[in-house]
Amino acid sequence: MDNLIITDLSKTYKNGVKALQNISLQIPKGMFGLLGPNGAGKSTLMRTIATLQEADQGEILLGGLNIQSQPNELRKVLGYLPQQFGVYPSLSVEMLLNHLAVLKGIINRKERNDIVHALLHKVNLFEVRKQKLGEFSGGMKQRFGIAQALLNNPKLLIVDEPTAGLDPVERNRFYNLLSEIGEQTIVILSTHIVDDVKELCTKMAIINKGNVVIQGNPLEIIESL
Ligand code: ADP
Ligand code: ADP
Numbered sequence: 001m002d003n004l005i006i007t008d009l010s011k012t013y014k015n016g017v018k019a020l021q022n023i024s025l026q027i028p029k030g031m032f033g034l035l036g037p038n039g040a041g042k043s044t045l046m047r048t049i050a051t052l053q054e055a056d057q058g059e060i061l062l063g064g065l066n067i068q069s070q071p072n073e074l075r076k077v078l079g080y081l082p083q084q085f086g087v088y089p090s091l092s093v094e095m096l097l098n099h100l101a102v103l104k105g106i107i108n109r110k111e112r113n114d115i116v117h118a119l120l121h122k123v124n125l126f127e128v129r130k131q132k133l134g135e136f137s138g139g140m141k142q143r144f145g146i147a148q149a150l151l152n153n154p155k156l157l158i159v160d161e162p163t164a165g166l167d168p169v170e171r172n173r174f175y176n177l178l179s180e181i182g183e184q185t186i187v188i189l190s191t192h193i194v195d196d197v198k199e200l201c202t203k204m205a206i207i208n209k210g211n212v213v214i215q216g217n218p219l220e221i222i223e224s225l
Contacts, residue, residue, distance in 0.1 A: 002029070002062060002063035002155055002186070003026055003027060003028050003029075003062075003063075003186075004025075004026075004027040004049070004060070004061070004062050004156060004186055004188075005025075005026055005027075005059075005060070005061045005062075006023055006024060006025040006026075006027070006049070006058070006059070006060050007024050007058055007059045007060075007061075008022050008023070008024055008057065008058040008059065009022070009023040009024070009045070009048065009055050009057070009058030009059070009060065010022055010023070010055060010056050010057045010058055010210075011041075011044055011048065011053075011055045011056055011210075012056060018209075018210050019041045019044040019210050020041050020044055020045060020048070020055065020058075020210045021209075021210040021211050022058075022211075023041075023045065023058070023207070023210070023211070023212055024212065025205055025212060025215060026215075027186055027188060027203065028186070028202075028203060029182075029184075029185065029186050030182050030183075030186070030187070030201075030202040030203065031178065031179060031182040031187050031189060031200050031201040031202055031203075032186065032187065032188045032189065032201060032202070032203050032204065032205075033189050033191065033196070033197030033200065033201035033203070033204035033205075033218060034046075034188055034189065034190040034191070034204070034205055034207065035191060035192065035194065035197050035204060035205070035206045035207075036190075036192065036206060036207040036208055037192055037208065038192065039209075040207045040208050040209065040210070041207055041209070041210040042160070042161070042190040042207065043083065043160055043161075043190070044210075045190075045207070046080075046158050046160045046188065046190055048060070049067065049156075049158060049188070050078060050080045050158050051067060051071040051074055051075060051078070052080075054068070055068075062074060062077070062155065062156055062186075063155070065077075076152060077152070077154050077155040077156060078152075078154050078155075078156050078157075078158070079149030079150055079151075079152065079154035079156070079157040079158070080149055080157075080158045081142070081145040081146060081148075081149045081157075081158070081159045081160065081162060082160055083160045083161050083164075091132065091133070092129065092130050092131065092132055093120075093125060093128070093129055093130075093131060093132065093133055093136070093144055094116065094120065094129035094130065096133060096144075097116045097119065097120065097144070097147055097148060097151070098112060098113070098116050100148050100151060101115060101116055101151050104151045104152050105152075106151065106152075115151065119147040119150055119151065120147060122147065122150070122177075123143040123144065123146055123147045123177060124143065124173070124177075125140060125143055125144060125147065128140070137170065138165045138166050138167075138170060139166050139167070139169075139170025139171070139173060139174060140170075142162050142163070142166065142170075142174050143173070143174060143177060145162070146159075146174075146177060146178070146181070150181070154185065155185060155186060156185065156186045156188070157181060157185050157186070157187045157188070158188050158190075159178065159187065159188065159189050159190070160190045161190055161191055161192070162174060162178075162189070162191075163175075163191070163193070163196070175196070175199070175200055178200065179200060182202075189201065194222060194225070197218050197222070198218050198219070198222050201218050202217075202218070203215070203216070203217065203218070204216070204217075204218045204221060206221070
């Protein structure tokens with residue numbers, strides 16, 4: 001099926017930092033937790049999967065797609081919520097989502113409005129759609145970030161340390177949303193919070209200093225730590 005398969009991926013930055021060293025991972029549908037301390041290489045890996053930067057060697061396959069040789073095809077089925085998401089803080093979120101939908105190629109106005117409204121409902125922001133992103137709380141901003149990442153109905157959703165600065169209520173709400181998405185999509189969640197992976201994820205990997213330390217079932221791995 002459409003697993004994400006990463007084989008022997010390496011990246012050394014120009015300053016000599018070996019951010020990824022022969023990383024191999026198999027990521028099935030559902031919530032996949034990528035756990036590791038600051039500097040482990042999580043963002044480098046996420047950006048590489050999201051086609052925002054290139055590795056020095058290795059291969060990434062999603063179903064039949066090769067990410068390096070078919071990046072445009074991959075982008076059509078990819079949703080990405082980067083660590084810092086915040087653009088156009090003065091537009092209403094409805095207009096902003098509409099605008100982002102145009103950029104993703106959803107040109108038909110009726111279709112676009114339907115998609116935008118459905119997504120605003122999905123992330124529970126429909127009631128506040130006339131407000132501006134700059135007026136939103138951290139949790140609301142992150143839910144908006146998910147809505148924009150889902151505009152193209154992706155098969156793969158990449159979420160990089162999404163809960164920094166969220167209070168516990170907002171965090172739970174955000175994670176419920178992700179779990180729901182994980183029923184139909186590959187969701188990769190990068191985090192340094194062990195409990196998040198334990199509660200949410202069906203598979204996980206720990207990376208440290210650019211290496212995969214262990215991968216498998218979160219309950220078994222976290223019990224053994
Ligand atoms: P590259 O070596 O891949 O060309 P650069 O050194 O040009 O990368 O940096 C690209 C971006 O990454 C810049 O925005 C820079 O501020 C940031 N950056 C550089 N060094 C580090 C680092 N050690 N950790 C995190 N970000 C960094
Ligand atoms: P994490 O997301 O797990 O904190 P990163 O992928 O951001 O890890 O960083 C992995 C290592 O690569 C760190 O040592 C970081 O300083 C370094 N690094 C990240 N980006 C760059 C860059 N653009 N240029 C040079 N070094 C970088």
